Amino acid sequence: MTIDWKKEVEQRQDALLEDLKELLCVKSEREDDKVTPDAPFGPGPRDGLLKMLSFGERDGFTVKNVDNYAGHIEFGEGDETLGIFGHMDVVPAGDGWDTDPYEPVIKDGKIYARGSSDDKGPSMAAYYAMKIIKELNLPLSKKIRFVVGSDEESGWGDMDYYFEHEARPDFGFSPDAEFPIINGEKGNISLLVHTPVSNEGEYQLIDFKSGLRPNMVPGTATAVIEVPQDQVDTIKTALEAFVEANPVTASITEAANQLTIELVGKGAHGAHPSAGINAGTYLALFLNEYDFKAGAKNFLQVAAEYLHLDLEGEKLQIAYNDEKMGELTMNASLFSFEKDQKEATVNLNIRYPQGTTEVELKQGLADSIGQFDVTVTEEPHHMTPHYVPVEDPLVATLLAVYEDHTGEKGYEQIIGGGTYGRLLERGVAYGAMFPGYTDTMHQANEFMELDDLFRSAVIFADAIYRLAK
Incomplete structure (x- = not known):
């Protein structure tokens, strides 16, 4: 027929x-x-x-x-x-x-x-x-x-x-x-990186939010900070220069001795992090230049120095490539830091090929960022290759x-x-x-x-x- x-x-x-x-x-x-x-x-x-x-x-x-x-x-x-x-x-x-x-x-x-x-x-x-x-x-x-x-x-x-x-x-x-x-x-696993919430000194991280879902590259990010009054204009000027040098846009507002910075990148599917512009890591990259301390500094430093543009997990010591399935990819998808909470979290959504395991992924994180007082937990619904x-x-x-x-x-x-x-x-x-x-x-x-x-x-x-x- x-x-x-x-x-x-x-x-x-x-x-x-x-x-x-x-x-x-x-x-x-x-x-x-x-x-x-x-x-x-x-x-x-x-x-x-x-x-x-x-x-x-x-x-x-x-x-x-x-x-x-x-x-x-x-x-x-x-x-x-x-x-x-x-x-x-x-x-x-x-x-x-x-x-x-x-x-x-x-x-x-x-x-x-x-x-x-x-x-x-x-x-x-x-x-x-x-x-x-x-x-x-x-x-x-x-x-x-x-x-x-x-x-x-x-x-x-x-x-x-x-x-x-x-x-x-x-x-x-x-x-x-x-x-x-x-x-x-590929396998699909979300690992939560936890850091203690604390602030010391004149620079205070009040709030940091970015991301909508684990399987999305975050297209926007917002941070609320307190800084010395004589540094406000310096930060505003620095943000303008940062936007000029990077593929993002940003705005900054001042109210009640706090600055709110909103940064816009580009959302994308979490399986293809290279197709997006991760607003969360870019905002952390900008803030990491300032004198935040304690838990706030750890949170920003991990995001800026270990997650930013590290889409294959090289800095995290989890990179892996399989001849048939290709390379591991990593999307830092959800960022949450709130001054009144005990812990801050970053969700790392990892797509990994056959040949590596969740045990090796967790060990890589422990070896690479353990010095920042982090703990790592696994989200439910882990899918193997x-x-x-x-x-x-x-x-x-x-x-x-x-x-x-x-x-x-x-x-x-x-x-x-x-x-x-x-x-x-x-x-x-x-x-x-x-x-x-x-x-x-x-x-x-x-x-x-x-x-x-x-x-x-x-x-x-x-x-x-x-x-x-």
């Missing part, structure tokens, strides 16, 4: 786009202060989940909501289940948008909104691929289950809960990365589909990002971004090319059918 998948997608393009717009209007950011029994990650992720499940109900699929943590949309019969994993939660929109991040705008062949490329756009493309197969009533030998998550950008508590109540699919993919395929993912061999029939089939529809040679890829593909022993990430795409995930003005949205739906439809027929 020959099926014109491109034609089938073209007939549904308008409907796909309208459903996607509805989904993008949901502000599905995790908000822990708004958690309720029926909204385990806050109202936004719940509402995004419910909206996606409502499309499955409308279109006649079997739909199940697992206590607003996650859910699935399913059809077909068979002893095996093909799983497709998407997520409706998004990282915080942050600053710097040219348009409202939750009012999707189509301009120059792109749809702009938070979640357009990560992961609502790709999820909708995969859902419509599944919908086409159902509407064509094609013969299947396996179940097809679209698992919809709501906490992928934070702790994956959605999937922990889901798999306590539902069986795990036998194999599958997540449309949450790029083509040709992602069949390997994941790899599915290119010879596996799942990988081989997906690469063949990509080659057939693009005319380009498929190849395996290993990334620092973590996708739901690693939830399955035989799980990968597949699309929806094509080689050469502009990566705006976790950044202001996130977008997805409409041509890529529809092309990916074509590839997903053929791939799902080949895997499940």
Whole structure:
């Protein structure tokens, strides 16, 4: 049977786009202060989940909501289940948008909104691929289950809960990365560096904040300081010179013998720290030139001298490179120093290849910055490296589909990002971004090319059918 998948997608393009717009209007950011029994990650992720499940109900699929943590949309019969994993939660929109991040705008062949490329756009493309197969009533030998998550950008508590109540699919993919395929993912661990909070002398660090999520390069940073009055103008002049010499912008205000410095860099996905400009380490670099003492000095010195621009962990003595998986990357993602607290913290989100371990990472930190009176703890949800061999029939089939529809040679890829593909022993990430795409995930003005949205739906439809027929 020959099926014109491109034609089938073209007939549904308008409907796909309208459903996607509805989904993008949901502000599905995790908000822990708004958690309720029926909204385990806050109202936004719940509402995004419910909206996606409502499309499955409308279109006649079997739909199940697992206590607003996650859910699935399913059809077909068979002893095996093909799983497709998407997520409706998004990282915080942050600053710097040219348009409202939750009012999707189509301009120059792109749809702009938070979640357009990560992961609502790709999820909708995969859902419509599944919908086409159902509407064509094609013969299947396996179940097809679209698992919809709501906490992928934070702790994956959605999937922990889901798999306590539902069986795990036998194999599958997540449309949450790029083509040709992602069949390997580095380990992902967040280590918290704790330093005591204390101030001595005339320079006082009152507050230092930077970062929104462990998996985001912090695009902004703010510090409140007290300094000798005769140094205020000197610091203002120095900040102007610092901005001239570095890829950041800044502002400074004075009130009640305190200076508030706000510094702006560039946010990016934490798996690609080189794509961002870390406002937290740049602000620490500036403040480290002044005569802060005790805990405040330790906090600033670690950030400025050991974390700033050390994206591979060389200064931290954790650098590692694997021939297949590549090098370790490190993102200093969350900074918190408050004068009235006992401890200050910096979250180091580390993506590491096979060949090193969390024990070695912690030891490296202890050896390199232990003299600054630091302690190191591990955040929950540590993920070890994941790899599915290119010879596996799942990988081989997906690469063949990509080659057939693009005319380009498929190849395996290993990334620092973590996708739901690693939830399955035989799980990968597949699309929806094509080689050469502009990566705006976790950044202001996130977008997805409409041509890529529809092309990916074509590839997903053929791939799902080949895997499940």
